Amino acid sequence: MRRWSGPILLCLIVGVALLSLAWTPFDIAAIDVAHRMRGASAAHPLGTDQLGRDMLSMLMTGARPSLGVAALALIIGLAGGVPLGLLAAARPGWVDELTARSTDILFAFPAILLALLVIAVLGPGATHAALAIGLFNIPVFARVTRASARSVWTRDFILAARLAGKGPGLISLEHVLPNIAGPLITQASLQLSLGVLAEAGLSFLGLGAQPPVASWGRMVADAQTLIGVAPGLALLPGLAIVVTVVAINLAGEALRDRIAPETGL
Amino acid sequence: MIPLEIEHLSVRYGETVALDDVCLSVEAGEIVALVGPSGSGKSTLAAAAMDLLPVEAIEQGVVRIEGADIRALPEKQLEALRGGRVGIVFQEPATALNPALTIGRQIGEVLELHTGLARADIAPEVDRLLAEVGLDLSARRYPHTLSGGQRQRVALAMAIAARPPLLLADEPTASLDPVAQAEIAALLQALVRGRGMGLLLVTHDLALARRIADRVVALDRGRLIEQAPIEPAATRREPHGGGETLLLMDRVTRTYPVKRGRAAALTDVSLTLARGEALAVIGASGSGKSTLARLALGLDRPDAGRILLGGQDWVTARGADLRAMRRRVQAVFQDPAASFDPRQTIARIVAEPLYLLGNLSAAERIARVVEVLGQVGLAPDAADRLPQAFSGGQRQRIAIARALILKPELILFDEALSALDPALREEIVALLLRLQAELGLTYFFIAHDMDLVRRMADRVLVLREGRAIACGPVAELFDRPSDPYLAAFLASAE
Numbered sequence: 001m002r003r004w005s006g007p008i009l010l011c012l013i014v015g016v017a018l019l020s021l022a023w024t025p026f027d028i029a030a031i032d033v034a035h036r037m038r039g040a041s042a043a044h045p046l047g048t049d050q051l052g053r054d055m056l057s058m059l060m061t062g063a064r065p066s067l068g069v070a071a072l073a074l075i076i077g078l079a080g081g082v083p084l085g086l087l088a089a090a091r092p093g094w095v096d097e098l099t100a101r102s103t104d105i106l107f108a109f110p111a112i113l114l115a116l117l118v119i120a121v122l123g124p125g126a127t128h129a130a131l132a133i134g135l136f137n138i139p140v141f142a143r144v145t146r147a148s149a150r151s152v153w154t155r156d157f158i159l160a161a162r163l164a165g166k167g168p169g170l171i172s173l174e175h176v177l178p179n180i181a182g183p184l185i186t187q188a189s190l191q192l193s194l195g196v197l198a199e200a201g202l203s204f205l206g207l208g209a210q211p212p213v214a215s216w217g218r219m220v221a222d223a224q225t226l227i228g229v230a231p232g233l234a235l236l237p238g239l240a241i242v243v244t245v246v247a248i249n250l251a252g253e254a255l256r257d258r259i260a261p262e263t264g265l
Numbered sequence: 266m267i268p269l270e271i272e273h274l275s276v277r278y279g280e281t282v283a284l285d286d287v288c289l290s291v292e293a294g295e296i297v298a299l300v301g302p303s304g305s306g307k308s309t310l311a312a313a314a315m316d317l318l319p320v321e322a323i324e325q326g327v328v329r330i331e332g333a334d335i336r337a338l339p340e341k342q343l344e345a346l347r348g349g350r351v352g353i354v355f356q357e358p359a360t361a362l363n364p365a366l367t368i369g370r371q372i373g374e375v376l377e378l379h380t381g382l383a384r385a386d387i388a389p390e391v392d393r394l395l396a397e398v399g400l401d402l403s404a405r406r407y408p409h410t411l412s413g414g415q416r417q418r419v420a421l422a423m424a425i426a427a428r429p430p431l432l433l434a435d436e437p438t439a440s441l442d443p444v445a446q447a448e449i450a451a452l453l454q455a456l457v458r459g460r461g462m463g464l465l466l467v468t469h470d471l472a473l474a475r476r477i478a479d480r481v482v483a484l485d486r487g488r489l490i491e492q493a494p495i496e497p498a499a500t501r502r503e504p505h506g507g508g509e510t511l512l513l514m515d516r517v518t519r520t521y522p523v524k525r526g527r528a529a530a531l532t533d534v535s536l537t538l539a540r541g542e543a544l545a546v547i548g549a550s551g552s553g554k555s556t557l558a559r560l561a562l563g564l565d566r567p568d569a570g571r572i573l574l575g576g577q578d579w580v581t582a583r584g585a586d587l588r589a590m591r592r593r594v595q596a597v598f599q600d601p602a603a604s605f606d607p608r609q610t611i612a613r614i615v616a617e618p619l620y621l622l623g624n625l626s627a628a629e630r631i632a633r634v635v636e637v638l639g640q641v642g643l644a645p646d647a648a649d650r651l652p653q654a655f656s657g658g659q660r661q662r663i664a665i666a667r668a669l670i671l672k673p674e675l676i677l678f679d680e681a682l683s684a685l686d687p688a689l690r691e692e693i694v695a696l697l698l699r700l701q702a703e704l705g706l707t708y709f710f711i712a713h714d715m716d717l718v719r720r721m722a723d724r725v726l727v728l729r730e731g732r733a734i735a736c737g738p739v740a741e742l743f744d745r746p747s748d749p750y751l752a753a754f755l756a757s758a759e
Contacts, residue, residue: 156604157614160667162564164618165591178608 003257006250013244017063026054028061029212037230049219049233050226059240062216065126065209066244070195072130077137077191082184084138085145086176089153090168099146103139111136115198119207126209129202137191144187148180181259189252193245200241216241266331268293268431268463269314274326276309276318276487283309283322285487291431291463296454298466298474301484302686307467310484311433314465315347331430349379352424352462356436358416362408368395368419369404372426379427394422399452414445418452425456432457435467442549443713443754450477469686472716508540511593511675511707512561517570519556530556531731533570540674543701543708545718545739548728549754554711557728558679561709562596563587574675592621595668599680601660605652611638611663612648618671637666641696658689665696669704677709682717694720715755719743727751 026044032052039047046055088099106114118132152158153176161171202208203217211218216237223233269291276284284306291297301307312318313328316335328335330350335343347353355361363371372394373387382390391404398418408416417437424432434453438446454477457464468474474481483490514536520527531553538544548554559565560572563579572579574590582590595618598604605614615634619625625633635645641662652660661681668676678697682690694717700706712718718725718739725742727735735742735751746752 156598156600157606159562159564159596159598160604161617163562163591163594163596165588165621166617175606179606 003254006247006252006254009243009247010251013063013247014067016060017067020057020060020064024054024057024060026057028053028057028214037226037233046236047230047232050222050230055233055236058214058219059216059236061214062219062237062240063244065203065213065215066196066199066217066241069126069130069133069199069208070192072127073133073137073195073198074188074192076131076134077141078184078188080134080138081141081143082145082177084142085147086149086172088142088146089149089176090172096146099142103142106136106139111198112201115202116207119202124207124210126213126215129199129208132202133195133198137195140191141184141187144183145180148183149176152176152179182256185252185256185259189248189255192252193248196241196244196248266293266430267291267329268331269465270327270329270332271310271313272327272329274310274313274328275324276306276313276322276326277324278322282487284313287326287484287487287489289482289489291465293430293463294457294461295480296457296464296466296478298468298478298481299484300468300471300474300481300687302469302688304486305484306487307469307484308435309487311435311465311467314431314433315351315353316343317347345379348375348424348429349427350429350431352427352429352432354417354420354424354432354434354437356439358413358420358440359408361420362416364408367405367407368411372404372419372422375423375426390426394426395419397425397456398422399448412445413441414448417441417445417449421449421452421456425460425462428460430462432462432464433467434464436469437466438470438473439468442551443547443715444549446473447753447756453477471687508542510537511540511575512536512538512709513571513573514557514561515571515573517557517560517567517572519553519560519565519567529731531560531567534728534731534733535570536726536733536736538675538707538709540707541705542724543710543722544724544726545710545712545722546726546728547712547715547718547754551730552728553731554728555679556731558596558677558709558711562594562677563590588621592671593673594675594677595671595673596677596679597661597664597668597681600684601657601664604664605660607652609651610648611650611652611655614652615648615663615667615670618667621671633670634666637670638663640669640700641666657685658692661685661689661693662696665693665700669700672704673706675707675709677711679711680713681710683713690717697721715743727754 030053032048034052035048036050036052037048038044041047044054044056046059049055049058084099088096114136115129115132118135119128122128122131149172158171158175161175166174199208199215200217200220203215204221206218206221208217209215219237220234223230227234267290271287271289274284274287275282287310289297289310299307299310309318313323316328323336330346335346338346362368369388369391372391376382376387376390388404395402395404398421400415400418400422408419411419437453438449441449450473453464453466456462466474466478514534516533516535517531518529518533519531520529534553534557536544546554546557556565560567563574566580575593577586577590579590612631612634615637616630619630619633631648634648638645638647643659643662643666647655647663652663655663664681682693685693697708698721701708708721710718710722722739724737725739726733727742729750735747743755746755
């Protein structure tokens with residue numbers, strides 16, 4: 001049960017996000033101030049928000065920027081960090097030194113400041129948020145990849161591959177990458193859930209997805225002054241964020257157990 | 266009183282019988298060596314002597330230390346027994362010592378726990394113990410500042426501090442280089458004789474057992490065999506050689522950068538290897554053996570000197586020439602667990618060198634894999650399995666199969682047999698001799714084990730601190746060693 005709960009939950013959330021592209025119970029652009037802040041009813045199972053929009057539809061649509069931004073940031077991090085880490089591990093010397101030092105410099109800035117800087121330059125928006133978060137993912141993956149790959153490079157089977165005339169690129173792909181899948185999957189699930197949180201944080205500050213696109217972070221921000229009147233408006237998107245993060249972590253663990261059971265942490 | 270008596274001991278883990286009706290005693294002043302392949306029950310027997318086995322595992326039998334049945338003793342007295350009445354030395358001194366405490370503290374702790382010595386008398390006793398194990402250094406040193414041999418001496422000092430009547434040594438020399446091995450073995454012998462202790466020496470090193478033990482008992486699948494240790498089955502073939510030169514190393518030097526300047530791993534080493542010949546390179550750990558191996562394989566470049574394989578230089582060869590050179594030489598490594606990618610099947614592992622031949626069809630590949638698996642005595646169905654499914658000996662066969670698939674002229678063995686127990690080593694030696702006869706291979710051994718060198722090699726090169734100190738035919742060099750270091754080194758395995 002524990003093995004499947006994470007993947008099932010995550011599929012459900014992704015499914016809802018995809019469904020919202022085609023169908024939601026109500027149009028989230030339909031403002032109905034007359035019926036604002038209503039409780040649960042047959043028409044609106046989760047009630048309505050301060051502008052009378054259907055909460056269920058808002059939450060469904062809000063999953064899109066959360067998952068989309070985190071996933072895009074993860075892809076940026078993997079695409080940038082993994083090759084960098086593999087290169088550093090395969091070429092000890094100045095290449096390795098350069099990567100290690102430049103990731104150190106990136107790490108020296110607090111992640112959220114870095115994200116603010118990027119958005120200040122590029123302007124707010126979901127794509128720019130993904131870029132900012134993804135930029136911070138690159139050194140994280142470069143480090144994990146480099147550290148794991150270096151230990152693989154010391155093994156005798158690498159010598160055997162070199163004796164077979166294979167170069168560092170091919171060895172990295174054939175021997176190193178499959179053997180560091182475990183730590184990479186663990187890190188990827190961690191960065192994905194951190195990405196969901198970061199997106200929520202940026203949206204909360206109004207730097208993420210812009211209206212009229214719904215996003216969980218901004219729903220919390222918009223509802224915070226009303227928390228005494230209608231606590232559900234802030235609590236429901238907050239709960240959605242928590243459930244998503246937990247689902248990602250569980251799914252990552254299940255995936256790692258399946259693909260690289262020997263590297264269990 | 267007799268230090269250790271074991272009577273009709275049977276131990277069973279679930280369905281597996283670990284020990285079957287074993288009787289063994291160790292007298293005062295006697296060294297009993299317990300030998301046997303891995304999994305034969307050696308460790309179980311040693312654990313039984315300290316009552317470290319789960320109660321339900323022991324089916325029957327009695328273990329007595331100085332006449333007292335240890336299973337009848339209360340836990341308090343057992344604690345006094347372990348480390349007090351029974352001294353213990355393990356294989357790996359690096360893990361047996363606490364890195365955060367000085368060696369004096371650690372030896373003193375044993376004295377505090379197990380002897381009635383007054384606080385003021387402890388420090389002089391520690392110094393005396395250090396002298397007794399042949400260490401002339403301060404008790405304030407930390408373990409990491411000592412060499413492996415010195416650490417093992419400290420571990421020995423701890424083991425004998427409480428003047429135990431019985432000493433248990435579990436592979437005490439296995440992690441040391443040959444010179445240190447010889448010294449520790451001599452020290453063990455001297456201590457046992459001097460103090461009149463009994464020593465139960467657990468080892469898979471037959472040479473060591475024969476050299477220092479009064480009696481050698483062998484365990485095989487939990488049963489005690491009274492027979493003498495296994496005699497070598499395969500015999501050394503007639504010396505070959507004298508053909509054309511296959512490998513030539515000419516005044517090769519290799520240095521590595523260190524904190525200040527560069528340290529030389531190899532200095533001015535020259536050697537030749539003729540087609541069909543077998544050359545062994547021996548030396549203590551850190552003598553440059555592995556560097557030499559990497560250079561010969563073209564995996565590393567020398568700072569000075571030339572390395573020619575079949576007349577071509579590793580450094581200047583490019584493209585097709587380099588690939589042709591690579592096809593002529595393959596290697597088998599020490600650790601059969603680390604030499605395969607754990608995520609690839611045997612078929613992929615064994616076929617890896619075929620990359621050098623360019624495009625082969627899948628059918629051709631699998632045909633060659635099956636052929637070469639057959640040559641090393643493995644069934645074709647091994648191809649679909651992962652390396653984890655095989656035992657140490659089978660893995661080394663797989664490694665040999667991988668080395669053979671390109672039909673190379675030269676195969677380098679980097680301590681390839683040292684991780685195997687004696688019975689398996691015999692099998693692999695026989696296999697290598699057969700393959701050499703059938704395929705006319707040239708062998709290059711990097712070795713620790715003199716017995717193996719005597720049987721497999723025509724010539725020996727001895728390295729010390731990166732320099733070649735002797736080179737010549739095996740018989741000549743072993744029987745009339747020309748320098749005292751060499752003599753001590755060779756004596757360590759005789």
